Amino acid sequence: CTEKYAEKYYNRPDVQKALHANTTKIPYKWTACSETLNRNWNDSEASILPVYRQLMAAGIRIWVFSGDVDSVVPVTATRYSLAQLKLKVKIPWYPWYVKKQVGGWTEVYEGLTFATVRGAGHEVPLFKPRVALELFRAFLRDKPLSKS
């Protein structure tokens, strides 16, 4: 329920002053999510896969991860989608490790790295902060995730 803490903290005048926020006195409270925007979203691309192809062609590094206890955008959804890219496998499927524990599974393709994060929900760094930090570090270094 940590989202509730944010709803209180970011509506405090002293916090908004310190953040130089809400300087124009926005006529509604700060909220974590805008229901208005969410219900009136105007345009949404049916598939992002063509964008991935453009980015790969331009040499942009692409990593995709998935917390495997999320059921909103679950790991099977991501795997079905990425499978449509039909990428060549560079390093076949293997478990990756953080501090001698399985962090998840990963596969490295030409142009994209996919990794699951074991036991993490939708907000992976919230549920598995240390594993997420190791994933982030490997992404920045562009190195495959550790096998032990």
Added chain:
Amino acid sequence: REEEEADRIISLPGQPKVTFQQFSGYVTVNHVAGRSLFYWLTEAVSNPLSKPLVIWLNGGPGCSSVAYGASEEIGPFKINKTSSGLYMNKLSWNLDANLLFLETPAGVGFSYSNTSSDLYDTGDRRTARDSLAFLVHWMNRFPRYKHREIYITGESYAGHYVPQLAREILSYNANSKHPLNLKGIMVGNAVTDNYYDNLGTVTYWWSHAMISDKTFHQLVNTCDFHRAKNSDECETLYSYAMDKEFGNIDQYNIYAPPCN
């Protein structure tokens, strides 16, 4: 220099003492409509000048606010239970990078538009365009980041925002004398493809024993997963699955109880 200094955060209420710098404020992305996006930069704990710039976007759509990434995932602070103050996140990603949290599009969090109709007709396209405009103008306020390595990261519906902003940057770079040094993107539990996401989602529900065989087959046979908007029959099935068969769980973390 003055604009940067005006955005400097001295200290947030209830914040522990820190050594890294932080800045926050607004960048106008559309003068005609009066749209301004709010950002919060928390620089790296050590050697910020040699560390990359990592932009973090949350999803929704409409939820890319500092409530998530910044305050409960990768940011340096977490909010305590009484919202009276902050405590340190020892595994913050600003151990390795300068983190730029962006509330986008206008209407999210502290980001606003002076044209109220903007909240009723924003979508992927405007969000990507405004986020690019933000980044270009922001770089003028923080010129030390102009040639820095940039990574864009995020989760959920930011599975749209992140690649779309990257695509905007590629287009901008093609015509700019000062290209942005975009190196990579990373997305988590990312909305990617309507059809395969939907098919994969109901398959996950079934393979994790969250729904019955009957409901699974009805969903697969009734719903057209290509459509962004479900038919009424399909919608009824989804509601039955979530309300009657999932039961009392947190869909974002299926082995935990829901937040009451």
